[in-house]
Amino acid sequence: MLDFRLYMAQRLSALIMAPLVVGHLAVMIYAVQGGLSAGEILGRTQGSLFWALFYGGFVVAVSVHAAIGLRTVISEWTRLRGGMLNGVAMAIVATLLVMGGRAVLAVTLV
Amino acid sequence: MLDDASIAETDHAADSIAVSVWRGDASGGTWETFTVPRQPSQTVLDIVTWIQQEADPTLTYRFACRVGMCGSCAMMVNDEPRWTCRTHVGRVVKDGAISIAPLRNLPVIKDLATDMDPFFDKWVKAEATHHPSAGRHDDFAAVLPDDEQRVEASAGIECINCAVCYAACDTVAGNPDYLGPAALQRAWTLYNDSRDDAGGAILDAVSAQGGCHSCHSMGSCTHYCPNDLDPMGAIAGLKRATAKRFFRRGRG
Amino acid sequence: MRGGDPNAATRRPVRGHALWYAHIIHRVSGIALALFLPLHFWVLSLALTDAARLDNFLAFTELPFVKVAEFGLVFLLALHLFGGLRLMALEWLPWRAPHKTLAAGTLAVSAFVSGVFFLQAI
Numbered sequence: 001m002l003d004f005r006l007y008m009a010q011r012l013s014a015l016i017m018a019p020l021v022v023g024h025l026a027v028m029i030y031a032v033q034g035g036l037s038a039g040e041i042l043g044r045t046q047g048s049l050f051w052a053l054f055y056g057g058f059v060v061a062v063s064v065h066a067a068i069g070l071r072t073v074i075s076e077w078t079r080l081r082g083g084m085l086n087g088v089a090m091a092i093v094a095t096l097l098v099m100g101g102r103a104v105l106a107v108t109l110v
Numbered sequence: 111m112l113d114d115a116s117i118a119e120t121d122h123a124a125d126s127i128a129v130s131v132w133r134g135d136a137s138g139g140t141w142e143t144f145t146v147p148r149q150p151s152q153t154v155l156d157i158v159t160w161i162q163q164e165a166d167p168t169l170t171y172r173f174a175c176r177v178g179m180c181g182s183c184a185m186m187v188n189d190e191p192r193w194t195c196r197t198h199v200g201r202v203v204k205d206g207a208i209s210i211a212p213l214r215n216l217p218v219i220k221d222l223a224t225d226m227d228p229f230f231d232k233w234v235k236a237e238a239t240h241h242p243s244a245g246r247h248d249d250f251a252a253v254l255p256d257d258e259q260r261v262e263a264s265a266g267i268e269c270i271n272c273a274v275c276y277a278a279c280d281t282v283a284g285n286p287d288y289l290g291p292a293a294l295q296r297a298w299t300l301y302n303d304s305r306d307d308a309g310g311a312i313l314d315a316v317s318a319q320g321g322c323h324s325c326h327s328m329g330s331c332t333h334y335c336p337n338d339l340d341p342m343g344a345i346a347g348l349k350r351a352t353a354k355r356f357f358r359r360g361r362g
Numbered sequence: 363m364r365g366g367d368p369n370a371a372t373r374r375p376v377r378g379h380a381l382w383y384a385h386i387i388h389r390v391s392g393i394a395l396a397l398f399l400p401l402h403f404w405v406l407s408l409a410l411t412d413a414a415r416l417d418n419f420l421a422f423t424e425l426p427f428v429k430v431a432e433f434g435l436v437f438l439l440a441l442h443l444f445g446g447l448r449l450m451a452l453e454w455l456p457w458r459a460p461h462k463t464l465a466a467g468t469l470a471v472s473a474f475v476s477g478v479f480f481l482q483a484i
Contacts, residue, residue, distance in 0.1 A: 003317070003318065003320070004317040007323035007349075011453070014450065018446070021443045022443070025439065025443075032432070032483045038417045073389060073393060076281065092396075096399060096403075100399070102403065103403040105407075106409040107406055190377055278376050280376070280382075327385065328382045329380075330381075333379045334376075342381075343458065349453045350454055
């Protein structure tokens with residue numbers, strides 16, 4: 001049943017991210033006008049519970065989604081299988097969660 | 111435009127074709143080139159037959175009906191899986207050359223004949239065999255032809271197990287466990303057949319490793335099916351059914 | 363993979379068609395985005411550890427080739443999002459749809475969205 005559970009996790013994380021990506025694209029189009037600066041970005045996001053939840057949720061969903069996706073690509077395009085394959089997938093989840101979590105903290109902590 | 115008139119014209123365009131044929135067995139092989147005379151209304155099966163009868167009697171290949179009904183003559187023609195008896199030379203010849211190889215994704219027995227066992231083993235593994243819900247002493251099942259489920263089931267029943275879809279699929283190539291489009295389409299057909307008793311078992315079988323959830327919907331199966339079936343759509347149906355079951359019962 | 367082995371019975375994968383290209387684009391865009399993410403997260407976390415460096419980096423994003431790269435990333439993200447929505451519709455919605463047309467539509471909408479981004483960015 002692992003295949004089915006991974007499938008559901010990937011599809012559900014995708015559906016959660018769909019509105020988050022649309023929001024992110026909209027924010028990017030708005031924010032890029034007139035150039036980017038740390039002050040401008042942080043001015044919008046620091047201390048904001050909304051952005052913390054928005055991007056925090058985004059990080060969790062994308063870590064799961066990307067790890068499962070890359071696991072599938074690696075299993076179909078290389079000969080990696082079994083424990084090693086799952087190990088790589090777990091490493092991807094962990095890396096994205098940790099780095100993404102730091103990034104969210106970096107822009108939302110006061 | 112490849113209409114009948116221009117195909118007839120290309121019949122006279124060259125006297126012969128350079129045909130690259132894969133020769134070998136499970137341990138490996140090479141490409142061998144034959145110069146085959148061009149004939150009117152020639153099919154790729156005609157070419158293979160000519161080679162065996164006139165040039166090299168050791169060439170191994172399969173065919174049966176030679177009229178596009180049995181699917182036995184399926185091979186890779188210019189790296190695309192096709193029924194060779196229904197492939198007119200005029201449609202595939204490029205610069206006076208054609209390549210012919212055994213179907214992809216199946217072990218080779220010899221030359222153009224592949225071992226179909228893995229294909230049929232996966233058919234059974236997908237629970238794509240009928241599970242009777244009544245015996246000979248019960249009444250006939252009443253199945254209305256325009257019943258929605260029956261229409262869905264009927265869409266897949268013309269499959270003749272030629273393995274063209276299996277050869278076309280990159281996911282079959284990359285994932286040895288993947289059951290493949292034909293087996294999964296048949297499982298979906300039976301799932302929608304009101305006379306079949308084992309819907310739950312079918313969903314379990316297609317949810318295991320290599321089941322319908324491994325499909326990436328690249329659609330090569332539907333693109334290449336010589337009977338114009340839609341395995342990709344059938345597999346999507348299985349995904350829908352398993353997801354519905356998950357949401358209703360909270361289990362895989 | 364069969365690929366370059368002259369003894370292999372098939373010299374290259376089965377030729378591409380519309381939905382196969384959609385699949386490859388979806389896969390490649392996913393890989394590219396997944397590889398980009400750690401870099402993206404690292405740059406943002408500079409706000410925590412080295413704000414001056416972050417500002418330097420953001421100034422660097424004014425360069426034309428960076429704007430083009432940003433457009434590329436937005437294009438990949440839009441492709442992956444809209445392609446993914448098409449797949450979810452194929453898998454979970456009960457009606458049959460013209461998928462080649464939807465795949466073409468995905469490309470068009472993604473080009474439009476990333477085009478809007480690019481015009482705002484320059």
